[in-house]
Amino acid sequence: MQTRQVYKVSEVTRDIKLLLENTFGQIWVEGEISNFKAHPSGHFYFSLKDENAILAGVMFARANKDLKFKLEDGQKVICFGDIGVYEPRGQYQLVIEKIQPQGVGSLQLALEQLKLKLEKEGLFDPGRKRQIPYLPRNIGLVTSSAGAALKDILKVLERRFKDTHIILNPVRVQGQGAKEEIAQAIEGLNLFNQQARPQDRIEVMIVGRGGGSIEDLWAFNEEVVARAIYNSVIPVISAVGHERDWTIADLVADLRAATPSAAAELVIPRKEDLSQRLDELTERLVNAFLEMAAGCKENMENLIRRLSLGAAHIRELNSNGLISLLNKLNLLNPAALIPRYQEKVLGLAKQIYVQTEHFLKIQQAEFLKFSSRLSDLNPLNILNRGYSVTFSQDGTVIKEASSIRPGTMIQTKVHKGEIFSKVTEVKQDG
Amino acid sequence: MAEVKFEEAMKKLEKIVEDLENGELSLDEALKKYQEGIELSRLANQKLESAKKKIDLLVKNKKGEFELRPFQEGDEKED
DSSP: OOOOOOOOHHHHHHHHHHHHHHHHOEEEEEEEEEEEEEOTTSOEEEEEEOSSOEEEEEEOHHHHTTOOSOOOTTOEEEEEEEEEEEGGGTEEEEEEEEEEESSSOHHHHHHHHHHHHHHHHTTTOGGGOOOOOSSOSEEEEEEOTTSHHHHHHHHHHHHBOOOOEEEEEEOOOSSTTHHHHHHHHHHHHHHHHHHSOGGGOOOEEEEEEOOOOTTTTGGGGSHHHHHHHHHOSSOEEEEESOSSOOOHHHHHSSEEESSHHHHHHHHSOBHHHHHHHHHHHHHHHHHHHHHHHHHHHHHHHHHHHHHHHHOHHHHHHHHHHHHHHHHHHHHHOHHHHHHHHHHHHHHHHHHHHHHHHHHHHHHHHHHHHHHHHHHHHOHHHHHHTTOOEEEOTTSOBOOOGGGOOTTOEEEEEOSSSEEEEEOOOOOOOO | OTTOOHHHHHHHHHHHHHHHHHTOSOHHHHHHHHHHHHHHHHHHHHHHHHOOOEEEEEEEOTTSOEEEEEOOTTOOOOO
Protein backbone atom coordinates (compact mmCIF):
# COMPACT_ATOMS: atom_id res chain seq x y z
CA MET A 1 0.00 0.00 0.00
CA GLN A 2 1.17 3.35 -0.92
CA THR A 3 2.22 5.46 2.02
CA ARG A 4 0.04 8.47 2.41
CA GLN A 5 2.02 11.69 2.36
CA VAL A 6 0.62 14.39 4.57
CA TYR A 7 1.80 17.94 3.99
CA LYS A 8 1.61 20.77 6.35
CA VAL A 9 -0.02 23.89 4.91
CA SER A 10 3.22 25.77 4.96
CA GLU A 11 4.98 22.87 3.29
CA VAL A 12 2.58 22.63 0.41
CA THR A 13 2.51 26.39 0.10
CA ARG A 14 6.29 26.49 -0.07
CA ASP A 15 6.27 23.81 -2.74
CA ILE A 16 3.67 25.72 -4.74
CA LYS A 17 5.75 28.84 -4.32
CA LEU A 18 8.86 27.10 -5.59
CA LEU A 19 6.96 25.53 -8.42
CA LEU A 20 5.37 28.77 -9.56
CA GLU A 21 8.43 30.90 -9.16
CA ASN A 22 10.68 28.41 -10.93
CA THR A 23 8.21 27.80 -13.71
CA PHE A 24 7.53 31.39 -14.67
CA GLY A 25 10.49 33.43 -13.55
CA GLN A 26 10.20 36.97 -14.87
CA ILE A 27 7.36 37.52 -17.29
CA TRP A 28 5.43 40.18 -19.19
CA VAL A 29 1.67 40.25 -18.62
CA GLU A 30 -0.87 42.46 -20.35
CA GLY A 31 -4.20 43.38 -18.87
CA GLU A 32 -6.51 46.06 -17.59
CA ILE A 33 -6.05 47.65 -14.20
CA SER A 34 -8.88 47.19 -11.75
CA ASN A 35 -9.37 47.80 -8.08
CA PHE A 36 -6.35 50.12 -7.88
CA LYS A 37 -5.28 51.15 -4.37
CA ALA A 38 -2.32 53.26 -3.36
CA HIS A 39 -1.39 52.30 0.18
CA PRO A 40 -0.05 55.03 2.50
CA SER A 41 3.20 53.05 2.66
CA GLY A 42 3.65 53.86 -1.03
CA HIS A 43 2.91 50.38 -2.32
CA PHE A 44 0.33 49.96 -5.08
CA TYR A 45 -2.16 47.10 -4.99
CA PHE A 46 -4.38 46.29 -7.94
CA SER A 47 -5.56 43.51 -10.17
CA LEU A 48 -4.93 42.83 -13.80
CA LYS A 49 -7.82 41.35 -15.65
CA ASP A 50 -9.09 40.39 -19.05
CA GLU A 51 -12.45 39.00 -20.16
CA ASN A 52 -11.92 35.66 -18.47
CA ALA A 53 -9.49 35.93 -15.62
CA ILE A 54 -8.01 38.09 -12.96
CA LEU A 55 -4.48 38.25 -11.56
CA ALA A 56 -3.55 39.98 -8.32
CA GLY A 57 -0.70 42.44 -8.63
CA VAL A 58 1.48 44.46 -6.31
CA MET A 59 3.93 47.19 -7.16
CA PHE A 60 6.11 48.13 -4.23
CA ALA A 61 7.07 51.72 -3.51
CA ARG A 62 10.68 50.99 -4.48
CA ALA A 63 9.48 50.04 -7.97
CA ASN A 64 6.78 52.67 -8.49
CA LYS A 65 8.58 55.79 -7.26
CA ASP A 66 9.90 56.65 -10.74
CA LEU A 67 6.64 55.94 -12.49
CA LYS A 68 5.87 58.81 -14.87
CA PHE A 69 2.12 58.38 -15.21
CA LYS A 70 -0.76 57.77 -12.84
CA LEU A 71 -2.29 54.31 -12.63
CA GLU A 72 -6.05 54.24 -12.93
CA ASP A 73 -8.74 51.62 -13.13
CA GLY A 74 -9.55 50.64 -16.68
CA GLN A 75 -6.08 51.46 -18.00
CA LYS A 76 -4.64 48.87 -20.37
CA VAL A 77 -1.10 48.13 -19.31
CA ILE A 78 1.79 45.77 -19.86
CA CYS A 79 3.54 44.69 -16.68
CA PHE A 80 6.88 43.07 -16.11
CA GLY A 81 7.61 41.13 -12.93
CA ASP A 82 7.78 37.84 -11.07
CA ILE A 83 4.95 35.54 -10.15
CA GLY A 84 5.23 35.23 -6.39
CA VAL A 85 3.28 33.58 -3.64
CA TYR A 86 2.30 35.46 -0.55
CA GLU A 87 2.32 32.68 1.97
CA PRO A 88 0.29 34.25 4.83
CA ARG A 89 -2.65 34.54 2.47
CA GLY A 90 -1.94 31.63 0.22
CA GLN A 91 -2.24 34.01 -2.66
CA TYR A 92 -0.26 34.13 -5.83
CA GLN A 93 0.35 37.49 -7.41
CA LEU A 94 2.43 39.36 -9.91
CA VAL A 95 5.15 41.40 -8.20
CA ILE A 96 5.49 44.19 -10.73
CA GLU A 97 8.83 45.83 -11.47
CA LYS A 98 7.90 47.81 -14.57
CA ILE A 99 4.64 48.92 -16.01
CA GLN A 100 3.84 50.75 -19.21
CA PRO A 101 0.62 51.80 -20.81
CA GLN A 102 -0.50 49.91 -23.83
CA GLY A 103 -0.84 51.87 -27.03
CA VAL A 104 0.71 55.22 -26.04
CA GLY A 105 4.09 55.52 -24.33
CA SER A 106 4.12 56.01 -20.61
CA LEU A 107 5.65 59.46 -20.86
CA GLN A 108 3.05 60.49 -23.34
CA LEU A 109 0.29 59.22 -21.10
CA ALA A 110 1.73 61.03 -18.10
CA LEU A 111 1.94 64.18 -20.13
CA GLU A 112 -1.66 63.92 -21.22
CA GLN A 113 -2.79 63.27 -17.68
CA LEU A 114 -0.91 66.23 -16.26
CA LYS A 115 -1.98 68.49 -19.10
CA LEU A 116 -5.58 67.70 -18.42
CA LYS A 117 -5.20 68.38 -14.73
CA LEU A 118 -3.38 71.70 -15.14
CA GLU A 119 -5.72 72.85 -17.84
CA LYS A 120 -8.66 72.29 -15.50
CA GLU A 121 -6.90 74.43 -12.91
CA GLY A 122 -6.47 77.22 -15.44
CA LEU A 123 -2.70 77.18 -15.72
CA PHE A 124 -2.85 77.50 -19.50
CA ASP A 125 -5.48 80.21 -19.52
CA PRO A 126 -4.67 82.57 -22.40
CA GLY A 127 -6.16 85.47 -20.43
CA ARG A 128 -3.44 85.03 -17.86
CA LYS A 129 -0.54 85.56 -20.28
CA ARG A 130 1.36 88.70 -19.55
CA GLN A 131 2.92 91.20 -21.90
CA ILE A 132 6.64 90.72 -22.47
CA PRO A 133 8.32 94.07 -21.76
CA TYR A 134 9.97 95.93 -24.58
CA LEU A 135 13.70 96.50 -24.21
CA PRO A 136 14.06 94.89 -20.80
CA ARG A 137 17.14 96.04 -18.94
CA ASN A 138 17.56 92.94 -16.80
CA ILE A 139 16.79 89.52 -18.18
CA GLY A 140 16.69 86.45 -15.96
CA LEU A 141 17.87 83.16 -17.34
CA VAL A 142 17.22 79.70 -15.97
CA THR A 143 19.28 77.13 -17.80
CA SER A 144 22.49 75.16 -17.52
CA SER A 145 25.63 77.26 -17.24
CA ALA A 146 27.37 74.79 -19.54
CA GLY A 147 24.58 74.14 -21.99
CA ALA A 148 23.89 75.12 -25.56
CA ALA A 149 21.05 77.44 -24.54
CA LEU A 150 23.37 79.88 -22.78
CA LYS A 151 25.86 79.83 -25.66
CA ASP A 152 23.08 80.47 -28.17
CA ILE A 153 21.65 83.34 -26.16
CA LEU A 154 25.08 84.94 -25.75
CA LYS A 155 25.60 84.61 -29.49
CA VAL A 156 22.35 86.45 -30.12
CA LEU A 157 23.38 89.12 -27.68
CA GLU A 158 26.65 89.53 -29.58
CA ARG A 159 24.89 90.76 -32.71
CA ARG A 160 22.09 92.58 -30.93
CA PHE A 161 21.72 95.35 -28.43
CA LYS A 162 24.45 94.77 -25.87
CA ASP A 163 23.26 97.13 -23.18
CA THR A 164 21.46 94.21 -21.62
CA HIS A 165 22.07 92.63 -18.29
CA ILE A 166 21.63 88.87 -18.07
CA ILE A 167 21.20 87.27 -14.67
CA LEU A 168 21.80 83.57 -14.91
CA ASN A 169 20.46 81.26 -12.26
CA PRO A 170 22.20 78.06 -13.28
CA VAL A 171 20.46 74.69 -13.03
CA ARG A 172 20.78 71.16 -14.26
CA VAL A 173 18.27 70.80 -17.07
CA GLN A 174 18.09 67.03 -17.14
CA GLY A 175 18.55 64.05 -14.89
CA GLN A 176 17.88 63.53 -11.24
CA GLY A 177 16.86 66.69 -9.41
CA ALA A 178 16.60 68.83 -12.55
CA LYS A 179 12.91 69.63 -12.15
CA GLU A 180 13.35 70.79 -8.56
CA GLU A 181 16.35 72.90 -9.48
CA ILE A 182 14.50 74.56 -12.33
CA ALA A 183 11.49 75.32 -10.13
CA GLN A 184 13.69 76.71 -7.36
CA ALA A 185 15.66 78.84 -9.79
CA ILE A 186 12.48 80.44 -11.12
CA GLU A 187 11.46 81.13 -7.56
CA GLY A 188 14.98 82.41 -6.78
CA LEU A 189 14.82 85.06 -9.49
CA ASN A 190 11.48 86.22 -8.08
CA LEU A 191 12.93 86.38 -4.57
CA PHE A 192 15.91 88.31 -5.90
CA ASN A 193 13.51 90.90 -7.27
CA GLN A 194 12.00 91.40 -3.85
CA GLN A 195 15.32 92.53 -2.40
CA ALA A 196 16.73 94.26 -5.49
CA ARG A 197 16.70 98.01 -6.12
CA PRO A 198 14.01 98.96 -8.67
CA GLN A 199 16.57 99.50 -11.43
CA ASP A 200 18.08 96.06 -10.83
CA ARG A 201 14.83 94.15 -11.00
CA ILE A 202 14.43 91.40 -13.55
CA GLU A 203 11.72 92.28 -16.04
CA VAL A 204 11.47 89.03 -17.93
CA MET A 205 13.01 85.58 -17.69
CA ILE A 206 13.87 82.90 -20.16
CA VAL A 207 13.54 79.32 -18.92
CA GLY A 208 14.85 76.59 -21.16
CA ARG A 209 17.53 74.43 -22.64
CA GLY A 210 18.93 73.42 -25.98
CA GLY A 211 17.46 70.62 -28.05
CA GLY A 212 17.39 67.00 -26.97
CA SER A 213 15.31 63.87 -26.95
CA ILE A 214 11.87 63.92 -25.38
CA GLU A 215 13.35 62.24 -22.30
CA ASP A 216 16.06 64.92 -22.06
CA LEU A 217 13.39 67.60 -22.08
CA TRP A 218 11.25 65.87 -19.55
CA ALA A 219 11.93 68.21 -16.66
CA PHE A 220 10.00 70.85 -18.60
CA ASN A 221 6.96 68.60 -18.56
CA GLU A 222 6.97 68.27 -14.80
CA GLU A 223 4.29 69.67 -12.57
CA VAL A 224 6.68 71.38 -10.16
CA VAL A 225 8.19 73.37 -13.05
CA ALA A 226 4.75 74.21 -14.43
CA ARG A 227 3.66 75.54 -11.05
CA ALA A 228 6.83 77.56 -10.59
CA ILE A 229 6.25 79.23 -13.97
CA TYR A 230 2.61 79.81 -13.08
CA ASN A 231 3.54 81.39 -9.76
CA SER A 232 6.32 83.57 -11.16
CA VAL A 233 5.64 87.29 -10.81
CA ILE A 234 8.21 87.88 -13.53
CA PRO A 235 6.86 87.08 -17.01
CA VAL A 236 8.34 83.85 -18.34
CA ILE A 237 9.40 82.94 -21.84
CA SER A 238 9.83 79.21 -22.29
CA ALA A 239 12.60 78.14 -24.61
CA VAL A 240 12.87 74.39 -24.80
CA GLY A 241 14.76 73.46 -27.91
CA HIS A 242 12.18 71.27 -29.52
CA GLU A 243 10.35 72.80 -32.42
CA ARG A 244 7.74 70.13 -32.90
CA ASP A 245 6.25 69.43 -29.49
CA TRP A 246 5.07 71.79 -26.86
CA THR A 247 6.14 70.99 -23.34
CA ILE A 248 3.95 71.81 -20.38
CA ALA A 249 6.34 74.61 -19.54
CA ASP A 250 5.55 76.06 -22.97
CA LEU A 251 1.83 75.89 -22.25
CA VAL A 252 2.11 77.69 -18.91
CA ALA A 253 4.67 80.29 -19.96
CA ASP A 254 3.59 83.78 -20.97
CA LEU A 255 5.32 83.31 -24.27
CA ARG A 256 6.73 80.25 -25.98
CA ALA A 257 9.87 80.40 -28.07
CA ALA A 258 10.85 77.38 -30.12
CA THR A 259 14.52 77.70 -29.16
CA PRO A 260 16.67 79.67 -26.70
CA SER A 261 17.99 81.78 -29.59
CA ALA A 262 14.44 82.63 -30.60
CA ALA A 263 13.65 83.62 -27.01
CA ALA A 264 16.64 85.94 -26.89
CA GLU A 265 15.59 87.47 -30.20
CA LEU A 266 12.12 88.12 -28.82
CA VAL A 267 13.41 90.25 -25.96
CA ILE A 268 16.69 91.68 -27.19
CA PRO A 269 16.05 94.07 -30.04
CA ARG A 270 18.26 94.34 -33.06
CA LYS A 271 20.82 97.07 -32.95
CA GLU A 272 19.83 98.29 -36.41
CA ASP A 273 16.19 98.62 -35.39
CA LEU A 274 17.13 100.71 -32.38
CA SER A 275 19.56 102.72 -34.41
CA GLN A 276 16.88 103.41 -36.98
CA ARG A 277 14.41 104.46 -34.32
CA LEU A 278 16.99 106.76 -32.77
CA ASP A 279 17.73 108.30 -36.16
CA GLU A 280 14.05 108.90 -36.79
CA LEU A 281 13.60 110.56 -33.44
CA THR A 282 16.66 112.73 -33.94
CA GLU A 283 15.45 113.77 -37.36
CA ARG A 284 12.06 114.68 -35.96
CA LEU A 285 13.78 116.65 -33.21
CA VAL A 286 15.83 118.66 -35.68
CA ASN A 287 12.88 119.22 -38.00
CA ALA A 288 10.59 120.34 -35.22
CA PHE A 289 13.15 122.79 -33.99
CA LEU A 290 14.01 124.09 -37.45
CA GLU A 291 10.34 124.59 -38.19
CA MET A 292 9.94 126.53 -35.01
CA ALA A 293 13.06 128.56 -35.71
CA ALA A 294 11.86 129.22 -39.25
CA GLY A 295 8.59 130.51 -37.85
CA CYS A 296 10.44 132.86 -35.53
CA LYS A 297 12.71 133.98 -38.33
CA GLU A 298 9.75 134.81 -40.50
CA ASN A 299 8.20 136.83 -37.73
CA MET A 300 11.40 138.71 -37.29
CA GLU A 301 11.81 139.34 -40.99
CA ASN A 302 8.31 140.73 -41.08
CA LEU A 303 9.11 143.09 -38.29
CA ILE A 304 12.33 144.15 -39.93
CA ARG A 305 10.62 144.72 -43.24
CA ARG A 306 8.04 146.91 -41.58
CA LEU A 307 10.72 148.83 -39.77
CA SER A 308 12.76 149.28 -42.88
CA LEU A 309 9.83 150.66 -44.86
CA GLY A 310 9.55 153.61 -42.52
CA ALA A 311 13.10 154.28 -41.60
CA ALA A 312 15.46 152.87 -44.14
CA HIS A 313 18.11 155.50 -43.75
CA ILE A 314 17.96 155.42 -39.97
CA ARG A 315 18.38 151.76 -40.10
CA GLU A 316 21.36 152.18 -42.37
CA LEU A 317 22.86 154.72 -40.07
CA ASN A 318 22.21 152.56 -37.16
CA SER A 319 23.62 149.52 -38.77
CA ASN A 320 26.72 151.43 -39.85
CA GLY A 321 27.13 152.75 -36.38
CA LEU A 322 26.49 149.33 -35.01
CA ILE A 323 29.09 147.74 -37.22
CA SER A 324 31.78 150.17 -36.23
CA LEU A 325 30.83 149.76 -32.60
CA LEU A 326 30.94 146.05 -32.97
CA ASN A 327 34.37 146.26 -34.55
CA LYS A 328 35.62 148.36 -31.71
CA LEU A 329 34.08 146.04 -29.20
CA ASN A 330 35.71 143.16 -30.91
CA LEU A 331 39.12 144.76 -30.63
CA LEU A 332 38.51 145.33 -26.97
CA ASN A 333 37.08 141.92 -26.37
CA PRO A 334 38.64 140.92 -23.06
CA ALA A 335 38.38 137.28 -23.95
CA ALA A 336 40.92 137.81 -26.74
CA LEU A 337 43.25 139.62 -24.36
CA ILE A 338 43.32 137.00 -21.68
CA PRO A 339 45.68 134.57 -23.40
CA ARG A 340 48.04 137.39 -24.28
CA TYR A 341 48.14 138.64 -20.73
CA GLN A 342 48.45 135.20 -19.45
CA GLU A 343 51.60 134.74 -21.49
CA LYS A 344 52.95 138.02 -20.32
CA VAL A 345 52.30 137.24 -16.68
CA LEU A 346 53.95 133.90 -17.07
CA GLY A 347 57.01 135.55 -18.68
CA LEU A 348 57.20 138.07 -15.90
CA ALA A 349 56.88 135.46 -13.27
CA LYS A 350 59.70 133.55 -14.86
CA GLN A 351 61.90 136.62 -14.99
CA ILE A 352 61.17 137.42 -11.39
CA TYR A 353 62.11 133.99 -10.43
CA VAL A 354 65.41 133.99 -12.33
CA GLN A 355 66.35 137.42 -11.09
CA THR A 356 65.49 136.70 -7.52
CA GLU A 357 67.60 133.65 -7.57
CA HIS A 358 70.52 135.52 -9.06
CA PHE A 359 70.12 138.29 -6.51
CA LEU A 360 69.96 135.85 -3.65
CA LYS A 361 73.15 134.18 -4.83
CA ILE A 362 75.01 137.52 -4.90
CA GLN A 363 73.64 138.43 -1.51
CA GLN A 364 74.78 135.18 -0.09
CA ALA A 365 78.35 135.61 -1.39
CA GLU A 366 78.46 139.18 -0.06
CA PHE A 367 77.24 138.06 3.26
CA LEU A 368 79.90 135.39 3.53
CA LYS A 369 82.65 137.85 2.67
CA PHE A 370 81.28 140.37 5.08
CA SER A 371 81.02 138.01 7.98
CA SER A 372 84.65 136.93 7.58
CA ARG A 373 85.66 140.58 7.60
CA LEU A 374 83.56 141.16 10.64
CA SER A 375 85.45 138.45 12.35
CA ASP A 376 88.79 140.11 11.40
CA LEU A 377 87.57 143.35 12.81
CA ASN A 378 86.47 142.04 16.12
CA PRO A 379 88.48 144.17 18.56
CA LEU A 380 88.85 141.31 20.92
CA ASN A 381 90.70 139.41 18.22
CA ILE A 382 93.13 142.35 17.85
CA LEU A 383 93.79 142.56 21.57
CA ASN A 384 94.39 138.89 21.47
CA ARG A 385 97.35 139.44 19.23
CA GLY A 386 98.99 141.86 21.79
CA TYR A 387 97.53 145.16 20.66
CA SER A 388 95.79 147.41 23.15
CA VAL A 389 93.42 150.30 23.05
CA THR A 390 93.67 153.41 25.16
CA PHE A 391 90.84 155.67 26.31
CA SER A 392 91.05 159.19 27.64
CA GLN A 393 89.36 160.15 30.86
CA ASP A 394 86.19 161.02 29.04
CA GLY A 395 86.14 157.57 27.53
CA THR A 396 87.11 158.40 23.95
CA VAL A 397 89.65 156.29 22.14
CA ILE A 398 92.99 158.03 21.91
CA LYS A 399 94.12 158.09 18.29
CA GLU A 400 96.49 161.08 18.40
CA ALA A 401 99.06 161.82 21.10
CA SER A 402 98.37 165.52 20.80
CA SER A 403 94.90 165.02 22.22
CA ILE A 404 96.41 164.16 25.58
CA ARG A 405 98.28 166.40 27.89
CA PRO A 406 100.95 165.19 30.32
CA GLY A 407 99.59 164.65 33.77
CA THR A 408 96.19 163.35 32.75
CA MET A 409 94.98 159.86 33.51
CA ILE A 410 94.47 157.32 30.70
CA GLN A 411 92.94 153.88 30.67
CA THR A 412 94.38 151.05 28.51
CA LYS A 413 92.44 147.97 27.64
CA VAL A 414 94.56 144.88 26.90
CA HIS A 415 93.57 141.33 26.04
CA LYS A 416 93.00 140.53 29.67
CA GLY A 417 92.21 143.42 31.94
CA GLU A 418 92.85 147.19 31.99
CA ILE A 419 95.76 149.42 32.95
CA PHE A 420 95.30 152.86 34.45
CA SER A 421 98.33 155.18 33.95
CA LYS A 422 99.38 158.80 34.26
CA VAL A 423 100.83 160.49 31.15
CA THR A 424 104.35 161.71 31.76
CA GLU A 425 105.28 162.89 28.34
CA VAL A 426 103.61 163.40 25.01
CA LYS A 427 105.53 163.07 21.82
CA GLN A 428 104.01 163.87 18.54
CA ASP A 429 104.94 162.29 15.26
CA GLY A 430 105.76 164.68 12.46
CA MET B 1 23.95 111.99 -16.90
CA ALA B 2 26.66 109.37 -16.94
CA GLU B 3 24.25 106.62 -15.80
CA VAL B 4 21.49 107.26 -18.30
CA LYS B 5 20.45 104.02 -19.87
CA PHE B 6 19.64 103.67 -23.52
CA GLU B 7 15.93 103.18 -23.07
CA GLU B 8 15.72 106.11 -20.64
CA ALA B 9 17.45 108.36 -23.11
CA MET B 10 15.07 107.16 -25.82
CA LYS B 11 12.02 107.80 -23.67
CA LYS B 12 13.19 111.30 -22.75
CA LEU B 13 14.04 112.02 -26.34
CA GLU B 14 10.59 110.88 -27.46
CA LYS B 15 8.98 113.21 -24.93
CA ILE B 16 11.09 116.14 -26.07
CA VAL B 17 10.28 115.52 -29.73
CA GLU B 18 6.58 115.44 -28.90
CA ASP B 19 6.84 118.66 -26.91
CA LEU B 20 8.64 120.37 -29.75
CA GLU B 21 6.22 119.07 -32.35
CA ASN B 22 3.32 120.44 -30.35
CA GLY B 23 4.85 123.84 -30.97
CA GLU B 24 3.63 125.42 -27.79
CA LEU B 25 7.02 126.27 -26.40
CA SER B 26 8.69 129.65 -26.34
CA LEU B 27 11.81 129.96 -28.44
CA ASP B 28 13.92 129.89 -25.29
CA GLU B 29 12.32 126.72 -24.04
CA ALA B 30 12.48 125.16 -27.46
CA LEU B 31 16.16 125.89 -27.74
CA LYS B 32 16.78 124.35 -24.35
CA LYS B 33 14.76 121.27 -25.23
CA TYR B 34 16.47 120.99 -28.56
CA GLN B 35 19.91 121.07 -26.98
CA GLU B 36 18.83 118.50 -24.42
CA GLY B 37 17.42 116.33 -27.19
CA ILE B 38 20.61 116.47 -29.22
CA GLU B 39 22.59 115.51 -26.14
CA LEU B 40 20.24 112.57 -25.47
CA SER B 41 20.50 111.44 -29.05
CA ARG B 42 24.28 111.55 -28.81
CA LEU B 43 24.21 109.59 -25.55
CA ALA B 44 21.83 106.96 -26.88
CA ASN B 45 23.94 106.52 -29.96
CA GLN B 46 27.02 106.13 -27.80
CA LYS B 47 25.25 103.50 -25.70
CA LEU B 48 24.18 101.68 -28.79
CA GLU B 49 27.70 101.52 -30.14
CA SER B 50 29.75 101.02 -27.02
CA ALA B 51 27.52 99.03 -24.68
CA LYS B 52 29.05 95.88 -23.32
CA LYS B 53 26.99 92.85 -22.48
CA LYS B 54 26.91 91.98 -18.83
CA ILE B 55 26.28 88.54 -17.48
CA ASP B 56 25.95 87.81 -13.81
CA LEU B 57 25.36 84.67 -11.86
CA LEU B 58 22.73 84.68 -9.15
CA VAL B 59 24.27 83.15 -6.05
CA LYS B 60 23.28 82.94 -2.43
CA ASN B 61 25.84 84.12 0.09
CA LYS B 62 26.43 82.68 3.53
CA LYS B 63 23.75 84.87 5.05
CA GLY B 64 21.27 83.44 2.57
CA GLU B 65 21.01 86.72 0.65
CA PHE B 66 21.13 86.86 -3.10
CA GLU B 67 24.22 88.22 -4.73
CA LEU B 68 25.25 88.80 -8.30
CA ARG B 69 28.66 87.56 -9.32
CA PRO B 70 30.13 88.29 -12.75
CA PHE B 71 29.85 85.26 -14.98
CA GLN B 72 32.96 84.41 -16.93
CA GLU B 73 32.39 82.55 -20.14
CA GLY B 74 34.43 79.41 -19.77
CA ASP B 75 34.10 79.03 -16.00
CA GLU B 76 30.96 77.00 -16.40
CA LYS B 77 30.54 74.05 -14.20
CA GLU B 78 29.52 70.82 -15.79
CA ASP B 79 26.03 69.66 -15.14
